[in-house]
Each structure stands twice: as structure tokens, then as C-alpha cells.
Amino acid sequence: MLKKDVNQEYKGPVSVYLKQIGEIRRLSKEEELDLWQRLEVCRDKKALLLEKEDEESKKELESLEKEIDSIQHKLVKSNLRLVISIAKRYYNSGVPFIDIIDEGNIGLIEAVKRFEYKKGFKFSTYGVWWIKQSIVKEISSKRHIIRFPMHIARLIKKSIQTSKVLTQKLGREPTTDEIAKEMKIDRKTLSYIMIFTQDTASVDSFFKNSDNNDMTSIIEDKNFPSPHQKAFMDSLRDTLTEALKCLDEKERTVIISRFGLYGKEAKTLEDTGKELNITRERVRQIQIKAIKKLAGLNLSKELKSFLWD
Structure with missing residues (x-):
């Protein structure tokens, strides 16, 4: 119902x-x-x-x-x-x-x-x-769409195809870790950029459900040029830090814990709940509320400053 x-x-x-x-x-x-x-x-x-x-x-x-x-x-x-x-x-x-x-x-x-x-x-x-x-x-x-450069778009397309293949193979939605392992890529960059692709949907769904070049997700790959990668990550980290200021202390803690930001290991709802002494359901509610706040921010200019056409 x-x-x-x-x-x-x-x-x-x-x-x-x-x-x-x-x-x-x-x-x-x-x-x-x-x-x-x-x-x-x-x-x-x-x-x-x-x-x-x-x-x-x-x-x-x-x-x-x-x-x-x-x-x-x-x-x-x-x-x-x-x-x-x-x-x-x-x-x-x-x-x-x-x-x-x-x-x-x-x-x-x-x-x-x-x-x-x-x-x-x-x-x-x-x-x-x-x-x-x-x-x-x-x-x-x-x-609103953010256009990504072609080399990133190719990686995104590769991730979509990998997700489809794993779905057919596993008979269920593959997790982000499973996709990353199959593609032999590092998941760290994804942890940052996925913050800006969320509404109330799960992290994995927005990562997998992307289309052509006009996407709001990005993944790290060994083919990504190192100097560009470092500059990208530095700028993205600064933008994320600024964005998190709109959240209260508990919301920031939940987001950082759940997404494994700033070098921390991503934690489950249950582990995050134990850390904050609240239930896993309460963690989920706080996460959804925080993501709604982040999704409502006007961050397009900041993001576009380090994403080129």
C-alpha cells in the first residue's frame, strides 16, 4: 500500500x-x-x-x-x-x-x-x-545536468555495462563494491561524487542507473590522468567540505561515516548507529534528511569549476 x-x-x-x-x-x-x-x-x-x-x-x-x-x-x-x-x-x-x-x-x-x-x-x-x-x-x-569529459563518460558507460552483466549473472542488483571489483577500479572517488547524485534513493541505484555523457556520477580509473585526478579530488573535497556545512553535527557524522569520507572506512547503518548510540533505522532517516539537504544546494557552479566540457 x-x-x-x-x-x-x-x-x-x-x-x-x-x-x-x-x-x-x-x-x-x-x-x-x-x-x-x-x-x-x-x-x-x-x-x-x-x-x-x-x-x-x-x-x-x-x-x-x-x-x-x-x-x-x-x-x-x-x-x-x-x-x-x-x-x-x-x-x-x-x-x-x-x-x-x-x-x-x-x-x-x-x-x-x-x-x-x-x-x-x-x-x-x-x-x-x-x-x-x-x-x-x-x-x-x-x-539539471552536468556534462562530463569524454574519458570520464567512457568510464561511466563501462560501469553501466558491468552493472548490467553482474545483474544478469547474480540475479540481483550488484553492490558498488562488486562493480568496482569487476572493473578493477578504486572506489574512493565514487564515495565523494555520489553525494551530489542523491535524492532519497540508494547510493547504488544512482551509481548504476546512468545514461550516456550527461551524468552526475564519476569513478576513478587507472586511465584517469594522475595530475588531473589529484586536482579533481582536491577541488571536489573542498566543495564537499563547503556543502557539508549546511548539515548539523549528527547529519555530518552520519554522511561521513556511511560514505567513508575523508579517508574513513565506509560503515553500515548498524555500525554507524552503534557509534552514535542510535538505531539503524534512525541512522537511515538522518541519512535521507541529510542527502535531501545536499541535493537541494545550488552546487552546479562549484562543480562546473573543475568539470570541463
Whole structure:
């Protein structure tokens, strides 16, 4: 269920849509598994038919594609609630909630097309990444954009591709550490720049869900020229220090601890909570509040001063 304030604000299309989704019968695990198995069989048959060119095979292929579409439609329909649960996290992103839902549904469709049940993963775990990717691309396209130089853009594209490959391999969202390890890169620069790419979404989601050159994330790589790297990090550290002044003491402590800033090791919600003698949930709340403050700052000029076109 959506929070009360979300339902109250949207009395039109969103309310109608949520009501429609609520009326959809959920498939049992057995029913959904049966659909995935049938879909797999159909895909295998399609692959064989595509190699043939006789008329009978073409007719069979046409019938098979209709069956595939029908099965995929049922699977998408049965997982629409998953999109809503993820879309809620981006409710305050500045993009109309109905648009966020629409983009999430596009991601869900893509996930259904790509999912391979034989690998033994849960679809809900696998589908989250594709839904988030689609939503964040929509949000990013409607935000102020910082252009990055081509060598950085190439690294970003590489990280996106690595994330996709790991998602397919692991059947879930890869962590930032897993992506960094796969790419054989240092994660330190990412810890700094990710501060400026956040709303209420997770750090990993914004890192992975990026598109072409117009991104608000950056990663360190051995191909990044050392002099430029040092100058970049020095300027970025100064900008970050200035930005953190808008936070109160506890918020600063949480951000520094969670992101592993200023040479410190990044800590979990639980470890940060122990350090501050508060619950992990309270740490999460403070982190979200702090990130909202940072996201609302007018930092574009400062960032552009060391990012060149």
C-alpha cells in the first residue's frame, strides 16, 4: 500500500491506476513458475524456428510469438505492485508520480523479457534493477545536468555495462563494491561524487542507473590522468567540505561515516548507529534528511569549476 499522503495528493489517474492494480489477483508461486517454464519452452522453440525459412515454420513462428506476448503480459501484470513499491522511493524526486510509475512499468517489461528462471533467481529480486534503471533515467533526464569529459563518460558507460552483466549473472542488483571489483577500479572517488547524485534513493541505484555523457556520477580509473585526478579530488573535497556545512553535527557524522569520507572506512547503518548510540533505522532517516539537504544546494557552479566540457 502507498502512504496516505501519496493517495491523498493524487485523486486522478494515479488513484484510478492504484485501484486497478489492487484488483488484480496475485499469482501463486506455482502459477508464476508455470508461466516462466512455458515462456522458456516457447523461447527455445522460437530460436529453432528462426533458423527455418519455409512457410509452415513462419506461420508457427507467428503463433508462437503471440503466445510469448500473452505469457509475458500475464507476468508483467502480476508484478505491477513491485513497480509501485519501488516508485514510492522516488515520490519526492520532482517528477510527476504517474510518470515515475510509467517508466517503472517499462523497466518491468524489459526485466520480464530478459529473465531466465533456470538460473534459480527470484524474479522480484532480478526485476528491481531494471525498474530502478528505467525510473532513474527518467528522473535524470528532467534534472539539471552536468556534462562530463569524454574519458570520464567512457568510464561511466563501462560501469553501466558491468552493472548490467553482474545483474544478469547474480540475479540481483550488484553492490558498488562488486562493480568496482569487476572493473578493477578504486572506489574512493565514487564515495565523494555520489553525494551530489542523491535524492532519497540508494547510493547504488544512482551509481548504476546512468545514461550516456550527461551524468552526475564519476569513478576513478587507472586511465584517469594522475595530475588531473589529484586536482579533481582536491577541488571536489573542498566543495564537499563547503556543502557539508549546511548539515548539523549528527547529519555530518552520519554522511561521513556511511560514505567513508575523508579517508574513513565506509560503515553500515548498524555500525554507524552503534557509534552514535542510535538505531539503524534512525541512522537511515538522518541519512535521507541529510542527502535531501545536499541535493537541494545550488552546487552546479562549484562543480562546473573543475568539470570541463
